[in-house]
Amino acid sequence: xxxxxxxxxxxxxxxxxxRPHIGHAYTTTLCDVWARAMRLDxxxxxxxxxxxxxxxKVEKSAKERGVTPQALADENSAEFRQVLALFGLTNDDFIxxxxxxxxxxxxxxxxxxxxxxxxxxxxxEGWYDEGQEEYVTDTRAKELEYKSPISGRPLVRAKExxxxxxxxxxxxxxxxxxxxxxxFVRPSGRFNEVLGRxxxxxxxxxxxxxxxxxxxxxxxxxxHVIYVWIDALFNYATALGLGDxxxxxxxxxxxxxxxxxxxxxxxxxxxHAVIWPAMLMALDLPMPKCVYAHSFxxxxxxxxxxSLGNFIDLPTIQSYFDTYGLxxxxxxxxxxxxxxxxxxxxxxxxxxxxxxxxxxxxxxNCASRTSSMMEKYFAGVMPAADTASMPIxxxxxxxxxxxxxxxxxxxxxxxxxxxxxxEAGDCALSIVRAVDAIINExxxxxxxxxxxxxxxxxxILAACAExxxxxxxxxxxxxxxxxxxxxxxxxxSIDGVGSITDAAHWGGLKAGTRVCKCAxxxxxxxxxxx
Ligand code: MSP
Numbered sequence: 001x002x003x004x005x006x007x008x009x010x011x012x013x014x015x016x017x018x019r020p021h022i023g024h025a026y027t028t029t030l031c032d033v034w035a036r037a038m039r040l041d042x043x044x045x046x047x048x049x050x051x052x053x054x055x056x057k058v059e060k061s062a063k064e065r066g067v068t069p070q071a072l073a074d075e076n077s078a079e080f081r082q083v084l085a086l087f088g089l090t091n092d093d094f095i096x097x098x099x100x101x102x103x104x105x106x107x108x109x110x111x112x113x114x115x116x117x118x119x120x121x122x123x124x125e126g127w128y129d130e131g132q133e134e135y136v137t138d139t140r141a142k143e144l145e146y147k148s149p150i151s152g153r154p155l156v157r158a159k160e161x162x163x164x165x166x167x168x169x170x171x172x173x174x175x176x177x178x179x180x181x182x183x184f185v186r187p188s189g190r191f192n193e194v195l196g197r198x199x200x201x202x203x204x205x206x207x208x209x210x211x212x213x214x215x216x217x218x219x220x221x222x223x224h225v226i227y228v229w230i231d232a233l234f235n236y237a238t239a240l241g242l243g244d245x246x247x248x249x250x251x252x253x254x255x256x257x258x259x260x261x262x263x264x265x266x267x268x269x270x271x272h273a274v275i276w277p278a279m280l281m282a283l284d285l286p287m288p289k290c291v292y293a294h295s296f297x298x299x300x301x302x303x304x305x306x307s308l309g310n311f312i313d314l315p316t317i318q319s320y321f322d323t324y325g326l327x328x329x330x331x332x333x334x335x336x337x338x339x340x341x342x343x344x345x346x347x348x349x350x351x352x353x354x355x356x357x358x359x360x361x362x363x364x365n366c367a368s369r370t371s372s373m374m375e376k377y378f379a380g381v382m383p384a385a386d387t388a389s390m391p392i393x394x395x396x397x398x399x400x401x402x403x404x405x406x407x408x409x410x411x412x413x414x415x416x417x418x419x420x421x422x423e424a425g426d427c428a429l430s431i432v433r434a435v436d437a438i439i440n441e442x443x444x445x446x447x448x449x450x451x452x453x454x455x456x457x458x459x460i461l462a463a464c465a466e467x468x469x470x471x472x473x474x475x476x477x478x479x480x481x482x483x484x485x486x487x488x489x490x491x492x493s494i495d496g497v498g499s500i501t502d503a504a505h506w507g508g509l510k511a512g513t514r515v516c517k518c519a520x521x522x523x524x525x526x527x528x529x530x
Pocket of ligand 1: 013024026052233265
């Protein structure tokens, strides 16, 4: 194991009152690709996901269904876990906020914050809609002419005691931290949004509720329930046992803190970029390195919503698995998803085009052409040939294969580490494109007709086979199954490798290795219609 710092990556924990859909699968898949890449590079990784199970919404849904909130949480959390298996996701733990290990540590954290004065009992007064059991802001109350928009009954002036977190006290500290860490929130456009909102000034936030009971009881004041968001954010620390540093869990896992990436969707950025860091400051815990907020998948140009019924849900995703396979789905998620500040449109036609262009016509075509020619001209055995000093093309100034490929390896690894996952995929594919280009340029299938050219054919095919192998190593984090299949056909595997740089170093495919025919992605006639 390398001496580098262990790596920690997290997804949001998902609400159990929702069914899993493309959005949840997307964030978790991105984290999985990163986790696999870092493991392949010899780093010790902890990849966490889970479910967020408390709160008024879960309590309400359970009531409507006539079951207990815990039963609803158990059922839906199990569904989220099934998704992980279905998508080949390699999380190291799955945390549930109703687990005793989480609840007990949240209480410890909250007690610490009360002791330090960061959480205090305050009073809130406002306009209250009794029918809806909710407060409305002063402006909204005025607009409503002080009547409930639902029942028409007058709004009442109500007072409530709540516990508050002293967020306002962290304005200056957060500003200084943000200034010193320009990569703390990515992409940068999202960071600017946070900085803009910070200028309005931070207000203390309520951390308890009294109008429902499905949650963690406030220590010393059980009529108060800890607000679901505060409860949920702590999951990142409780999973490592940080609430009780003397625990066996902390002894084993505390080394993973702080997280390298909290990967989230754009709608929950404020909680992760402002409230959570302030809580960590109050607890004296080191800051996460980066909060990465991606944008949203939309469906055929429209926002996905319950009312439109256009969620890309599990049955729909299953139909893509059936037609194109899991790895094709992962490729599409990783390279075409809303990782930047723009939403991405999921369309069957676009999926089909990307599958055909990148996977069938590029990756599979090269792996298959190379292995078939190897079979035909060299009885499926890798010939001895010096490819390292051979230029990748006849064009003047073209780099040698070893220079070109080793540079692509270093670049791909950097992209993975920096969470530039689409760029990592593209960079790995650039090696396949170079293989394709040399086949088209030199036409080994024509040269092979002339027995005097057999050494030249051997050199070309040896370079092609090594190129395919290196690309398959680099693409493994995104397409683990298909790459393992290609690597096995090329007589190798990534099991037990010490680093990507070693595994993908030019020259790894030794003369004499058996190379078998393979065709990892088959042509599909028409897009999936669901
Ligand atoms: N429980 C909170 C998070 C607490 S984290 C301490 C929550 N849960 S959620 O079930 O609503 O999941 C939200 C997350 O799902 C988003 O942040 C994002 O990761 C993912 N997605 C949900 N819809 C999405 C899209 N349409 N597109 C991409 N991802 C989105 O919020």
